[in-house]
Amino acid sequence: MAEETQNISALMAEERTYPPDPEFTAQANAQPGFYDQDPDEFWEKEARERISWFTDFTKLKEWDRPHAKWYLGGRLNVCYNCVDRHVENGLGEKVAYYWEGEPVDDRLTITYADLQSRVVKAANAFKSLGIGKGTKVAVYLGMIPEAPVTLLALARLGAPFTFVFGGFSANALGSRMVEMECEYLITQDASNRRGKAAVLKSIADEAMDMAPTVRTCLTVKRTGSDVTMKDGRDQWWHDVVDGQSDDPASCPCEPMDAEDMFFLMFSSGTTGRPKGIVHTTAGYLVGVATTHYYVFDIKPDTVYWCAADIGWITGHSYIVFGPLANATTSIMYEGTPDFPDKDRWWDIIERYRANVLYTAPTSIRTHMKWGAEYAQRHDLSSLKVLGSVGEPINPEAWVWYRENIGGGRTPIVDTWWQTENGMILVTPLPGITTLKPGSATRPFPGVKAAVYDEEGNEITPGDGAGYMVVKEPWPAMFRTLYNDDERFKETYWQKFPDAYLAGDSARVDEDGDFWMMGRIDDVMNVSGHRLSTIEVESALVDHPEVAQAAVVSRADATTGQAIVAYVTLKEGAEGSTEKLTELRNHVGTVIGPIAKPANIVFSNELPMTRSGKIMRRLLKDVAENRELGDTTTLADPSVVEELKARSES
Ligand code: WTA
Numbered sequence: 001m002a003e004e005t006q007n008i009s010a011l012m013a014e015e016r017t018y019p020p021d022p023e024f025t026a027q028a029n030a031q032p033g034f035y036d037q038d039p040d041e042f043w044e045k046e047a048r049e050r051i052s053w054f055t056d057f058t059k060l061k062e063w064d065r066p067h068a069k070w071y072l073g074g075r076l077n078v079c080y081n082c083v084d085r086h087v088e089n090g091l092g093e094k095v096a097y098y099w100e101g102e103p104v105d106d107r108l109t110i111t112y113a114d115l116q117s118r119v120v121k122a123a124n125a126f127k128s129l130g131i132g133k134g135t136k137v138a139v140y141l142g143m144i145p146e147a148p149v150t151l152l153a154l155a156r157l158g159a160p161f162t163f164v165f166g167g168f169s170a171n172a173l174g175s176r177m178v179e180m181e182c183e184y185l186i187t188q189d190a191s192n193r194r195g196k197a198a199v200l201k202s203i204a205d206e207a208m209d210m211a212p213t214v215r216t217c218l219t220v221k222r223t224g225s226d227v228t229m230k231d232g233r234d235q236w237w238h239d240v241v242d243g244q245s246d247d248p249a250s251c252p253c254e255p256m257d258a259e260d261m262f263f264l265m266f267s268s269g270t271t272g273r274p275k276g277i278v279h280t281t282a283g284y285l286v287g288v289a290t291t292h293y294y295v296f297d298i299k300p301d302t303v304y305w306c307a308a309d310i311g312w313i314t315g316h317s318y319i320v321f322g323p324l325a326n327a328t329t330s331i332m333y334e335g336t337p338d339f340p341d342k343d344r345w346w347d348i349i350e351r352y353r354a355n356v357l358y359t360a361p362t363s364i365r366t367h368m369k370w371g372a373e374y375a376q377r378h379d380l381s382s383l384k385v386l387g388s389v390g391e392p393i394n395p396e397a398w399v400w401y402r403e404n405i406g407g408g409r410t411p412i413v414d415t416w417w418q419t420e421n422g423m424i425l426v427t428p429l430p431g432i433t434t435l436k437p438g439s440a441t442r443p444f445p446g447v448k449a450a451v452y453d454e455e456g457n458e459i460t461p462g463d464g465a466g467y468m469v470v471k472e473p474w475p476a477m478f479r480t481l482y483n484d485d486e487r488f489k490e491t492y493w494q495k496f497p498d499a500y501l502a503g504d505s506a507r508v509d510e511d512g513d514f515w516m517m518g519r520i521d522d523v524m525n526v527s528g529h530r531l532s533t534i535e536v537e538s539a540l541v542d543h544p545e546v547a548q549a550a551v552v553s554r555a556d557a558t559t560g561q562a563i564v565a566y567v568t569l570k571e572g573a574e575g576s577t578e579k580l581t582e583l584r585n586h587v588g589t590v591i592g593p594i595a596k597p598a599n600i601v602f603s604n605e606l607p608m609t610r611s612g613k614i615m616r617r618l619l620k621d622v623a624e625n626r627e628l629g630d631t632t633t634l635a636d637p638s639v640v641e642e643l644k645a646r647s648e649s
Contacts, residue, residue: 014395018402018435024384024411028431030294035432039446043475046290047071047282050325052085054255057282061473066493066500067480068473069259070283077253078262078285079156082324083119084248086112095329098303098352099145102192102335104344110145112327115152117246118145122153124244124251129216129235131184133158133254138182138214140173140204142166142191143334146220146237147310148320150186155262158254162264162276165311166191168592170203172274174210176266179276180482181213186237188220189227194339201227208233258282264482265313267419268523268532275491276482277419284317285325287423287476291444292322295413296356296385297430303382305331306358307345312529313419314389317476318358322423337363342370346378357405358387358415360528364397365558372404380405385430388414390528391560392516398437416440416516418502419530420492422476425449426514439513448472449514451506456496462510465517469499522616524553524561529594531563533616536597539590540565543583545573550606550614551597554623562598564623566606566643575602599623601647605639607631622647 025032044060057074086094092113099108110118131137137159141147147163154161162180164173177185187204190197201219205228208214219227220237229236245251256262262281266274296304304323308314323330331352337345345367349357367375386406388398393414402412411430417423425447426440433441443449448471451459459466477500481488495501505517519525522533533551540549548568556562567583569575584596607615621628622644631637 014436014438016395016399016437018411018437020411020431020433021409025431028429029297029299030429030432032432034294034429035442035445037445039448039472042446043070043286043290047074047286047475050289050293051076051081051282051286054080057258061475063473065498066489068283068477069479070473070475071258071286074258074282075255076258076282076285077156077158077256078281078321079119079123079152080253081285082155082321083112083116083152084253086327087116087248091327092116094327096324097145097148097330097332100331100333100335100348101144102339103195104340106334108145115149116248118149119152119156120246120248120251121241121244122146122149123156125218125237125241126153126157126159126184127251128244129184129218129240131157131159135159135184136180136182137161137184137186138173138177138180139163140166140185140187140200140207141220141310142188142198142200142222143309143332144188144191144220144222145332146186146188148324148332151263151310151316151320152324156251156253158256158260160261160263162266163311163316164266165309165592166198166200167309167311167594169589170206171210171590172592173204174207176274176276177207177211177214179266179274180264182211183213183215185214185217186220187217188222188237190223190225192223192334194336197223197225199225201225205230256281259479263316265316265419267313268530268535274535275487276484277478278480278482279422279476280479283475283477284422285321287474288317288322289325291424291427292318292328293326294429295415295424295427295444296358296387298323298326298328298356300327302328302356303331303352303354304328304356304358305333305349305352305354306387307333307363308359308389313422314358317423337366338370341374342367343374343377346375346380349380349383350378353382355382355384356387357383358389360390361388361393361397362391362527362559364388364393364401367405368397368400369558372400375404381407383407383410386410386412388412389417389424391525392518393438395437402437411435412437414438414440416504416514420478420502421474422478423474425470425474426516436513439509439515441513443514447474450499451508451514452496452499456498459508461508461512465505465507467495467520468502468504468506468514468516469496470502471499524563526553526561526563526594527559531591531595535591536563536565536587536595539587539595540567540583542590543586545570545579546583548606548614550616550619552616552620552623554620556598563595564599564601564619565597566601566603566619568603568606599647601643603639603643603646605636605642607639607643608635610635619643
């Protein structure tokens with residue numbers, strides 16, 4: 001753990017603390033004493049307070065390790081909870097989304113009544129195409145209103161979905177549709193991105209060629225880009241949706257069992273094959289609504305902005321389901337932070353008087369690099385809480401965020417969680433927690449997180465780093481891996497028989513605050529996106545001229561980690577700048593642009609152990625310009641020396 005030790009000492013040198021502001025505490029949703037609640041009573045109370053049930057649950061939870069069930073016997077519908085009941089309760093005129101499209105003046109204000117009307121029309125259209133309870137649907141959309149509308153309409157009908165991030169390739173989309181056996185796909189012609197159209201439909205076409213189960217594809221017209229429509233399979237969204245009834249009674253919300261599958265989210269694991277993470281209905285909804293309410297201190301008039309993409313778990317939980325369950329007004333945004341200028345975000349915050357901004361450290365560091373003057377052009381005094389998610393936030397970025405965006409006043413909630421978790425698990429609570437830059441502080445009430453040593457003993461606070469684990473189930477916990485319960489058990493529950501293994505290392509300081517130290521496995525975190533080294537290696541080896549590839553990550557000041565690939569070409573192929581571009585693009589085609597390596601080093605040989613294993617640890621030392629670690633097991637020590645020389649040149 002040499003590398004982690006270095007990180008720890010850097011982080012542990014951080015001694016600044018930021019106690020809560022008494023004025024904030026006086027009005028906060030989470031009051032002192034919040035942590036003293038009994039977990040079971042807490043989750044029972046929140047479920048009844050925050051969610052409307054068609055049939056009340058009869059049992060809080062069942063824990064047959066590693067399988068959990070929550071709110072047994074309960075029946076509910078997510079769309080009803082996120083939309084219809086708010087309209088019934090007189091909130092129809094309240095804004096659900098301020099939608100900011102690209103270009104700048106492309107805007108929409110969508111009230112809860114508007115949202116209901118759009119969702120009912122879409123659900124009626126989906127129904128007319130044959131989608132019903134249990135039909136599996138893939139969604140491949142950008143940040144347009146039809147994205148939440150589609151998810152809510154599917155929830156209304158009880159159709160499980162997988163939403164695939166628009167930056168993923170045809171191959172990634174296709175393999176996910178195959179894995180889930182999706183029968184339908186909802187997509188759009190293209191997205192607006194920095195003044196250009198980023199195509200989705202033609203990628204979807206390629207993906208559908210791989211996934212013969214898909215029989216109908218609905219396409220939203222966003223940019224008017226050219227698309228090919230295949231007879232009998234492809235239809236335009238507006239042709240099918242616009243003429244439908246928007247009367248909620250024409251398409252009632254399907255009562256779902258608490259444990260019915262709600263959605264699948266595919267995420268990178270330590271092998272090339274992405275894992276289908278299964279989330280179910282009730283526990284997920286209770287978990288995201290509850291955490292959203294307390295962590296971001298949501299009030300009836302809060303204007304909330306999570307600047308993630310709906311294609312990631314952060315977007316599912318904290319752009320769509322958590323905020324809507326709480327009848328919150330959110331900002332949703334299609335563009336990029338530097339288009340038309342680098343003050344785009346701050347302009348949006350000023351115009352809508354946003355109270356909360358939730359984003360990733362990589363974005364904060366990008367803004368930091370551009371300079372505070374862009375933020376200074378705008379009045380950001382409406383901000384009350386700032387959030388961070390997706391990767392460890394370095395204290396420097398934390399302090400910059402608080403000073404330059406939060407006016408030196410706002411609490412920062414550094415929220416640690418994962419796709420598997422569904423909801424925030426470790427986080428400060430604004431108004432209660434004394435903040436420390438770089439620490440995610442405490443497990444959320446009712447979450448039994450801990451740090452274990454190699455033998456599975458809990459490490460005493462202040463006593464070093466170990467494995468991040470969770471000892472008891474939480475409501476939004478994933479239930480299994482789709483069609484692969486064995487892999488679920490092996491990946492998460494084998495190392496320690498009594499706890500969920502998160503795959504991160506962490507330490508707890510003397511005060512009981514958690515410091516997250518990054519992944520312990522082959523999962524990389526690039527700009528807050530999870531990618532596995534093996535996935536990128538397979539993509540490289542898939543190129544006809546690549547013989548062998550080894551992928552590692554190195555630290556990067558903006559993206560957190562950057563991908564470095566060491567590649568051996570087949571006989572006759574030459575490493576060149578052109579080849580480098582070609583290989584980067586190849587990875588972009590196989591996985592998606594986010595997976596393109598930042599560097600590729602060509603080499604005649606890779607460092608191997610005598611038993612033929614590539615020594616990634618040494619490659620990481622090379623990539624990070626460190627003194628080489630132990631090389632005694634190498635078959636040919638001169639290989640790394642040569643690589644070092646090549647990397648430096
Ligand atoms: C990392 C994103 C440190 C971590 C919601 C985890 C973090 C992985 C934090 C999950 C944080 C997320 N501090 N590290 N506040 N939040 N991570 O599944 O390594 O895309 O295991 O979920 O991101 O990424 P995922």
